[in-house]
Each structure stands twice: as C-alpha cells, then as structure tokens.
Amino acid sequence: MDYEEFSAQIKKICNIDLSNYKEKQMKRRIDSLKKRNGHDNYESYLKQLIHSKEHLREFLNYITINVSEFFRNPAQWEVLEKEIIPELISGKSTLKIWSSACSTGEEPYSLAMMLDKMNLLNRAVIIASDIDKEAIEDAKEGIYTPKQVANVPKQMLDTYFTKEGNNYVIKDKIKKSVDFKIINLLNDPFPSKCDLILCRNVMIYFTEEAKEKLYKKFYDALSDDGIFFVGSTEQIIMPQKYGFTSRRHFFYQKIIAGKTNN
Ligand SMILES: C[S@@+](CC[C@H](N)C(=O)[O-])C[C@H]1O[C@@H](n2cnc3c(N)ncnc32)[C@H](O)[C@@H]1O
Structure with missing residues (x-):
C-alpha cells in the first residue's frame, strides 16, 4: 500500500x-x-x-495540529481591537463573527473577552468551528493550563477565568457567548453573512488548489465589506483575484463589484 x-x-x-x-x-x-x-x-x-x-x-x-494560543500574534489583535472592530460595528446593530479553525477555543474566547472589554459582547454572535471533534469538546469545557493562558493579560485573566487547582477555567459569560460547531472547511457548507471571519494557521497546511477554493468560499460567506483575518504566515498573494482588498497586514476586506472602498 x-x-x-x-x-x-x-x-x-x-x-x-x-x-x-x-x-x-x-x-x-x-x-x-x-x-x-x-x-x-x-x-x-x-x-x-x-x-x-x-x-x-x-x-x-x-x-x-491543534496548537493554538490566546491572542496569538498580539500586534494583530491590537489592530483588530483599535481599528477593524470599531469600523465594522459602526452603523450596525450586531456583528456576526466566525472563528473557522478554532482548535481548543483560545481564538474565539480571545474574541469574546476582547468584545466584552469593548462593551460589545452583547452585540456579537460568535461562531467557532473546527474539523476536530475532540478539540471542540475541549473548547466547550474551557479549561486551560497556566502555560496555555500565558498570553492572557493579567487583568483579563482575573476577570474572565476562575482558578481551579492549577488550571484556569473560562467563565460562563464568555463560554456561553460562543457557539461551537464541527465544520470541515474542505467539505462542509459555511455560515453566511459573516462580518468578520478568522481563518488562522490552518491554510498553511493546504495545497494551492484547496486554498483557492477556500478563498472563494470565504468571500461568499462574508457580508458586504466583511473582513477576513488570516494567520501571520498566510498573507494572500493577489487578494484582488478573490475579490479582496488588503486593509492592513493580515486583514482583507470583501469588495463588492461596482462599489468603491475608500
Ligand atoms: C494550528 S490550529 C490553529 C488554531 C487557531 N486558529 C490559531 O491560529 O491559533 C489548526 C486547526 O485547524 C484545524 N483543521 C485542520 N484541517 C481542517 C479542516 N479541513 N477543516 C476545519 N479545521 C481544520 C485543526 O483541527 C486545528 O485545530
């Protein structure tokens, strides 16, 4: 064989x-x-x-490869908090956000904590998915070791986690704000009308053909002007080819044909 x-x-x-x-x-x-x-x-x-x-x-x-971190690549989370989210929410009552390869939950919980800090958690719907059923089970439990929470700012750690023995458990308010699902990016239908999609540190494992298909599927899954946030080694070469314009490093915006984005 x-x-x-x-x-x-x-x-x-x-x-x-x-x-x-x-x-x-x-x-x-x-x-x-x-x-x-x-x-x-x-x-x-x-x-x-x-x-x-x-x-x-x-x-x-x-x-x-389930490796993940809270606030992975902090400089990009800073851009998300200071620029992208405020722009996305202006003129909208709610935001639909999808963390599309969420592993054991660090990424969607980082989003939820950040949005809560910005007083926006009650205006956000967060979907988080992964192909890996067990990773999703762990994410739903929300129990992390000290090493796993090393990137979480102290104030957030105190506000959003409870210490149980040696571990840190994410509080219910944050846990309940994330809707976890199993989605195989390569086979399954995508959620629709998302204002923000995160697909970070998984595309690197895919072939060029698979990536091309996925960029198109992500484009379709975004709302008008929606933002696609990728991992730090996953910049899109020629984003225009897929209907995106580069907003900041690692953030791409959906362009609607016939509409100008300034
Ligand atoms: C390295 S982790 C990235 C986690 C998180 N996005 C981050 O950046 O920290 C990659 C994740 O992609 C998931 N994955 C791999 N192939 C996938 C597929 N076809 N569909 C959905 N998720 C997939 C893995 O199960 C894993 O949890």
Whole structure:
C-alpha cells in the first residue's frame, strides 16, 4: 500500500481528504507517527488505526495540529481591537463573527473577552468551528493550563477565568457567548453573512488548489465589506483575484463589484 492508497482509506474512515493538504509535509508527519507506532508500512498502520480508537485519535490529533494560543500574534489583535472592530460595528446593530479553525477555543474566547472589554459582547454572535471533534469538546469545557493562558493579560485573566487547582477555567459569560460547531472547511457548507471571519494557521497546511477554493468560499460567506483575518504566515498573494482588498497586514476586506472602498 502506498501513500495514495492509505489516503484513500483514511478518507473512507474519517472523511478527511489528505490530498488537500501539502503532500510532502503531511507524508513526513504521517511517516514519523507510523514509525513511532512500530510500523514500517502503511497497511499495518492502517489496520491499527481501524482497530484502535486511541490510535485513530492520536493520528487525527497529529495531522490536524491543534496548537493554538490566546491572542496569538498580539500586534494583530491590537489592530483588530483599535481599528477593524470599531469600523465594522459602526452603523450596525450586531456583528456576526466566525472563528473557522478554532482548535481548543483560545481564538474565539480571545474574541469574546476582547468584545466584552469593548462593551460589545452583547452585540456579537460568535461562531467557532473546527474539523476536530475532540478539540471542540475541549473548547466547550474551557479549561486551560497556566502555560496555555500565558498570553492572557493579567487583568483579563482575573476577570474572565476562575482558578481551579492549577488550571484556569473560562467563565460562563464568555463560554456561553460562543457557539461551537464541527465544520470541515474542505467539505462542509459555511455560515453566511459573516462580518468578520478568522481563518488562522490552518491554510498553511493546504495545497494551492484547496486554498483557492477556500478563498472563494470565504468571500461568499462574508457580508458586504466583511473582513477576513488570516494567520501571520498566510498573507494572500493577489487578494484582488478573490475579490479582496488588503486593509492592513493580515486583514482583507470583501469588495463588492461596482462599489468603491475608500
Ligand atoms: C494550528 S490550529 C490553529 C488554531 C487557531 N486558529 C490559531 O491560529 O491559533 C489548526 C486547526 O485547524 C484545524 N483543521 C485542520 N484541517 C481542517 C479542516 N479541513 N477543516 C476545519 N479545521 C481544520 C485543526 O483541527 C486545528 O485545530
């Protein structure tokens, strides 16, 4: 069995199409995990994945790469707070925001805390999704280690978390403001009319073809003038090609044909 056949079987088992992910990088990750589990061929590793939920879980965790942080790349969150959100909310009663690869919740909870600090949380609808069911379960629980909350400003930590033993638990007010869902970006329908979409640190794993499709889907999912916020290594080359204009580094605005944006 070669990598292609292994990928086809994985698609059948867990509906993840590995061909949308950069092959060299993905293959290297899978090969190293396969070896770590004592297999020198795809066939026997696949058998183990089929028969052991635990190993399948490990495999999915490993390939989806759940690493996240609160306020990841703080300078960009500063732009979001000081410029993007105030502009988006002006003239609107509510904001619809989608954190589209939210992992274990750090990103949507950062949004909710920031909006609460700005007195805007009651005017926001926050949807947060990921392909990874277990990451979403963890996100819903909202329990974080001291290392995970290292980026959270002290005042926010005191206001929005309760200390339980060694861990920090996100308070209900923030937790309840986020609607968590499972969405596979590559297969599933997207929410519509979003004023702000975050898709950060996941596109880097996708092939160019998959990225192109996704930029179009994200464009369609945005409201007029909506903003698309990407990760710090994921700038869009030629945003105009997909109907976006660059507002600030890592922030793209949807352009409506025939309408000028100043
Ligand atoms: C590195 S984390 C990024 C988390 C967060 N956005 C951030 O920047 O800190 C990448 C996330 O993308 C998710 N992911 C990978 N493939 C996906 C797909 N096809 N659809 C939705 N989420 C996906 C993974 O499960 C993982 O939680």
